Amino acid sequence: xxxxxxxxxxxxxxxxxxxxxxxxxxxxxxxxxxxxxxxxxxxxxxxxxxxxxxxxxxxxxxxxxxxxxxxxxxxxxxxxxxxxxxxxxxxxxxxxxxxxxxxxxxxxxxxxxxxxxxxxxxxxxxxxxxxxxxxxxxxxxxxxxxxxxxxxxxxxxxxxxxxxxxxxxxxxxxxxxxxxxxxxxxxxxxxxxxxxxxxxxxxxxxxxxxxxxxxxxxxxxxxxxxxxxxxxxxxxxxxxxxxxxxxxxxxxxxxxxxxxxxxxxxxxxxxxxxxxxxxxxxxxxxxxxxxxxxxxxxxxxxxxxxxxxxxxxxxxxxxxxxx
Amino acid sequence: xxxxxxxxxxxxxxxxxxxxxxxxxxxxxxxxxxxxxxxxxxxxxxxxxxxxxxxxxxxxxxxxxxxxxxxxxxxxxxxxxxxxxxxxxxxxxxxxxxxxxxxxxxxxxxxxxxxxxxxxxxxxxxxxxxxxxxxxxxxxxxxxxxxxxxxxxxxxxxxxxxxxxxxxxxxxxxxxxxxxxxxxxxxxxxxxxxxxxxxxxxxxxxxxxxxxxxxxxxxxxxxxxxxxxxxxxxxxxxxxxxxxxxxxxxxxxxxxxxxxxxxxxxxxxxxxxxxxxxxxxxxxxxxxxxxxxxxxxxxxxxxxxxxxxxxxxxxxxxxxxxxxxxxxxxxxxxxxxxxxxxxxxxxxxxxxxxxxxxxxxxxxxxxxxxxxxxxxxxxxxxxxxxxxxxxxxxxxxxxxxxxxxxxxxxxxxxxxxxxxxxxxxxxxxxxxxxxxxxxxxxxxxxxxxxxxxxxxxxxxxxxxxxxxxxxxxxxxxxxxxxxxxxxxxxxxxxxxxxxxxxxxxxxxxxxxxxxxxxxxxxxxxxxxxxxxxxxxxxxxxxxxxxxxxxxxxxxxxxxxxxxxxxxxxxxxxxxxxxxxxxxxxxxxxxxxxxxxxxxxxxxxxxxxxxxxxxxxxxxxxxxxxxxxxxxxxxxxxxxxxxxxxxxxxxxxxxxxxxxxx
Numbered sequence: 007x008x009x010x011x012x013x014x015x016x017x018x019x020x021x022x023x024x025x026x027x028x029x030x031x032x033x034x035x036x037x038x039x040x041x042x043x044x045x046x047x048x049x050x051x052x053x054x055x056x057x058x059x060x061x062x063x064x065x066x067x068x069x070x071x072x073x074x075x076x077x078x079x080x081x082x083x084x085x086x087x088x089x090x091x092x093x094x095x096x097x098x099x100x101x102x103x104x105x106x107x108x109x110x111x112x113x114x115x116x117x118x119x120x121x122x123x124x125x126x127x128x129x130x131x132x133x134x135x136x137x138x139x140x141x142x143x144x145x146x147x148x149x150x151x152x153x154x155x156x157x158x159x160x161x162x163x164x165x166x167x168x169x170x171x172x173x174x175x176x177x178x179x180x181x182x183x184x185x186x187x188x189x190x191x192x193x194x195x196x197x198x199x200x201x202x203x204x205x206x207x208x209x210x211x212x213x214x215x216x217x218x219x220x221x222x223x224x225x226x227x228x229x230x231x232x233x234x235x236x237x238x239x240x241x242x243x244x245x246x247x248x249x250x251x252x253x254x255x256x257x258x259x260x261x262x263x264x265x266x267x268x269x270x271x272x273x274x275x276x277x278x279x280x281x282x283x284x285x286x287x288x289x290x291x292x293x294x295x296x297x298x299x300x301x302x303x304x305x306x307x308x309x310x311x312x313x314x315x316x317x318x319x320x321x322x323x324x325x326x327x328x329x
Numbered sequence: 330x331x332x333x334x335x336x337x338x339x340x341x342x343x344x345x346x347x348x349x350x351x352x353x354x355x356x357x358x359x360x361x362x363x364x365x366x367x368x369x370x371x372x373x374x375x376x377x378x379x380x381x382x383x384x385x386x387x388x389x390x391x392x393x394x395x396x397x398x399x400x401x402x403x404x405x406x407x408x409x410x411x412x413x414x415x416x417x418x419x420x421x422x423x424x425x426x427x428x429x430x431x432x433x434x435x436x437x438x439x440x441x442x443x444x445x446x447x448x449x450x451x452x453x454x455x456x457x458x459x460x461x462x463x464x465x466x467x468x469x470x471x472x473x474x475x476x477x478x479x480x481x482x483x484x485x486x487x488x489x490x491x492x493x494x495x496x497x498x499x500x501x502x503x504x505x506x507x508x509x510x511x512x513x514x515x516x517x518x519x520x521x522x523x524x525x526x527x528x529x530x531x532x533x534x535x536x537x538x539x540x541x542x543x544x545x546x547x548x549x550x551x552x553x554x555x556x557x558x559x560x561x562x563x564x565x566x567x568x569x570x571x572x573x574x575x576x577x578x579x580x581x582x583x584x585x586x587x588x589x590x591x592x593x594x595x596x597x598x599x600x601x602x603x604x605x606x607x608x609x610x611x612x613x614x615x616x617x618x619x620x621x622x623x624x625x626x627x628x629x630x631x632x633x634x635x636x637x638x639x640x641x642x643x644x645x646x647x648x649x650x651x652x653x654x655x656x657x658x659x660x661x662x663x664x665x666x667x668x669x670x671x672x673x674x675x676x677x678x679x680x681x682x683x684x685x686x687x688x689x690x691x692x693x694x695x696x697x698x699x700x701x702x703x704x705x706x707x708x709x710x711x712x713x714x715x716x717x718x719x720x721x722x723x724x725x726x727x728x729x730x731x732x733x734x735x736x737x738x739x740x741x742x743x744x745x746x747x748x749x750x751x752x753x754x755x756x757x758x759x760x761x762x763x764x765x766x767x768x769x770x771x772x773x774x775x776x777x778x779x780x781x782x783x784x785x786x787x788x789x790x791x792x793x794x795x796x797x798x799x800x801x802x803x804x805x806x807x808x809x810x811x812x813x814x815x816x817x818x819x820x821x822x823x824x825x826x827x828x829x830x831x832x833x834x835x836x837x838x839x840x841x842x843x844x845x846x847x848x849x850x851x852x853x854x855x856x857x858x859x860x861x862x863x864x865x866x867x868x869x870x871x872x873x874x875x876x877x878x879x880x881x882x883x884x885x886x887x888x889x890x891x892x893x894x895x896x897x898x899x900x901x902x903x904x905x906x907x908x909x910x911x912x913x914x915x916x917x918x919x920x921x922x923x924x925x926x927x928x929x930x931x932x933x934x935x936x937x938x939x940x941x942x943x944x945x946x947x948x949x950x951x952x953x954x955x956x957x958x959x960x961x962x963x964x965x966x967x968x969x970x971x972x973x974x975x976x977x978x979x980x981x982x983x984x985x986x987x988x989x990x
Contacts, residue, residue, distance in 0.1 A: 017808055017908075018846065098371070106910055142910070229910075238917045245913070257916045259907040306908055311373035312608055313457030315808040315908045 047089035051078040095136025110302040113148035113179035127303040144207035149179035152210040336737030338530040341537030355751035360715040372775030375454035381599035382486035396445035406479040443597035466793035496638040514591035545589035550641035595654020599785040613776035614688040624762040624782040625823035629832040631784040633937035645938035680760035794922035805905040837880035887930035
């Protein structure tokens with residue numbers, strides 16, 4: 007079964023969007039806004055007049071406060087929306103907005119799925135915002151992280167001879183090789199040619215990786231988005247190289263592994279911190295099986311000449327397989 | 330301060346007679362503007378800053394600094410600078426305005442109330458493009474350079490809020506005798522004010538309406554050797570030229586207070602004001618309301634005014650002194666005499682903190698409003714009859730409780746609904762800490778909101794930092810739909826608290842605990858798009874208003890409370906920036922500005938007030954007696970100039986900036 011998780015517009019979501027410097031583990035925004043959106047939908051469904059038998063089940067399970075997930079999710083065929091979701095189209099004419107989308111390919115997911123995943127992600131975002139094009143799509147490949155203190159941080163990875171992504175012992179993912187990235191990039195180039203995406207971008211690329219990547223692209227990235235806590239320490243060579251190649255260096259605050267499997271399992275699970283979509287240890291009426299995050303997409307629509315973020319949110323898709 | 334049309338100004342008794350006339354025409358003009366512009370939509374964010382300078386003149390031989398009264402000459406020099414005009418700059422009336430496309434437009438200079446003041450604004454408004462934000466500081470520096478270039482070599486445009494020894498003998502150049510017919514001040518000459526007829530009339534009519542001189546008393550700072558009780562030694566009790574000379578014999582002076590008696594002591598202060606254009610009237614009203622509670626916080630954070638008339642004061646900001654310097658209330662309005670001729674008691678000066686909220690926002694609870702707000706009910710009815718909603722009509726009916734102070738005879742002949750002169754007469758002499766500005770008739774400008782409480786900072790770096798911070802806060806407010814509402818009377822209390830010496834580190838302010846609205850839940854509806862399902866759940870329980878806010882330090886408000894408390898204005902701005910595509914270089918520059926504000930709030934860096942106070946108290950000529958003598962003043966102004974030039978990079982005044990690159 008396919009699970010589509012959504013945050014809705016997190017700009018109106020309150021505390022979940024505000025990260026404090028003290029716990030700036032940067033996937034907080036996604037996970038806490040998912041939790042917040044689930045909780046809001048749960049409570050709104052439990053306040054609504056109950057006409058489902060599931061509530062009896064939850065009572066029997068000794069969990070009087072939690073409504074059945076069936077009350078606030080929506081299943082269509084083999085797809086479950088968590089929560090049930092309908093698009094919130096933008097209110098002003100399209101040209102008023104700058105729409106940026108960031109697509110996170112996740113570790114340990116075969117790269118050959120990306121072509122379909124990419125189209126699926128873009129489709130979801132376009133439908134959500136009620137539009138047919140986006141201004142900038144940034145892709146985040148798994149396993150790359152930008153280390154501002156080490157100018158050559160991305161050179162050592164090239165030693166890895168394996169093609170596809172591989173897990174190291176400590177659970178970190180090694181970056182994939184340039185060829186795999188380029189294969190994924192071709193899909194994006196296709197969307198660019200169809201005028202669905204105006205500009206493309208990459209994330210966390212250092213000089214080395216950029217110089218290997220650029221010659222193989224048909225549509226060059228116009229943006230390299232880097233995560234730097236103190237952006238005043240961006241290595242000079244990268245600044246110069248980006249300037250020379252006409253690539254804009256943008257800042258962000260996401261982490262590469264934006265939705266680890268364990269985190270997702272916890273959010274959806276039957277435990278104290280979960281919402282009971284998945285069953286746990288014989289408890290609850292939740293779904294059974296192994297959950298595997300596939301990809302995450304973040305979208306942001308900014309009213310250009312006012313600098314106001316009107317809509318921002320995430321979709322995450324996971325596969326649920328019978329164990 | 331824009332100069333309105335010239336003509337024959339009415340002296341007070343005559344102006345008083347036509348006050349109702351001016352008000353009712355002002356209301357008609359307001360209605361015309363409102364009808365015309367209430368449907369304006371999708372205006373871009375444009376914003377502007379205003380920086381004000383004191384022009385000081387050094388007398389190196391005598392180791393003395395005075396205020397230069399050459400405003401008119403300096404403006405004339407600016408107005409005839411061909412290069413400046415060619416670049417679209419100059420002074421407000423002489424702007425050439427033939428600039429093409431992306432060319433940089435030179436700044437524009439304006440006269441101000443004090444003849445020793447100069448105001449400078451960017452040549453065209455800023456947008457929200459991050460490049461614009463980075464242009465602010467260089468532009469401010471450019472303005473100062475241009476100003477300096479049109480001055481004498483011994484003159485300098487300094488951004489101190491007040492001149493330390495304004496009102497002491499020999500504090501201006503040229504020098505004039507005090508006790509002139511307009512101000513009747515025993516401390517400053519009439520020539521201290523801009524000679525444009527509007528200004529002396531304003532000062533004279535405020536005095537006449539009051540029935541005595543304004544009374545600007547500020548508590549003196551008690552140091553080791555300050556005599557106590559302290560009696561302002563500079564007051565002359567033996568003047569007998571004007572009836573108002575009796576004021577000091579009739580209790581105008583208070584023990585332990587520095588005594589001042591003229592509009593120039595207030596309106597001669599420099600501040601940093603920011604004006605924003607909203608996308609429509611509703612957004613403007615929301616910004617007005619949401620920025621209101623931030624006013625006192627930013628006043629405390631920008632504190633820069635610890636000296637008056639040559640004495641250390643026990644307060645750190647200018648606000649109340651300006652308030653008193655233009656307080657035109659009569660004894661009846663002040664509650665000193667029973668109401669007989671006047672219409673009501675007025676709790677506040679026309680220069681004061683905001684008294685009401687104006688947004689049609691469901692989050693605005695009745696309890697936030699002041700039930701004792703004074704309004705002109707007839708004028709409010711006229712606005713309601715004209716179609717205006719209750720909140721906005723209340724706001725303007727409150728502003729219109731005042732009398733117009735400067736009325737030109739020529740303007741009373743015919744009501745011109747295509748103009749705003751009568752409306753502006755009242756609007757622009759209500760100096761509240763926020764101002765809601767309708768579009769000027771005949772322009773394509775939008776609805777605007779002015780943020781007025783901040784004190785000018787010594788360096789352009791700081792002035793840019795605070796300007797940009799406020800701009801980013803407005804973007805965060807609109808993006809996250811933040812809610813800072815607290816009862817408006819608490820905002821007024823906070824304004825008083827902001828005056829306390831070193832309020833940033835020692836005081837707490839009422840502030841809303843949770844700025845977020847409850848998360849709306851969107852559910853699929855028949856149409857296939859999201860619709861709020863608020864109806865399907867019981868209305869959110871609303872607790873007592875008192876539970877919504879608490880006392881917080883400036884540090885908590887700016888940098889956030891621990892745990893699940895108030896998130897902090899800087900984290901909110903950072904979070905907003907994280908949602909935007911910001912390039913590395915810009916983010917780095919913005920980080921410098923936010924870092925300054927963060928550290929001013931947490932006490933790592935000093936406010937200008939604290940630094941100036943420390944400078945005086947550690948000066949070798951200081952006798953620990955609260956007196957700021959000529960030598961100290963000279964060294965202080967020189968030091969401020971050095972800070973302006975080097976911004977702490979030479980290690981001087983690092984207390985305000987830390988180690989700067």
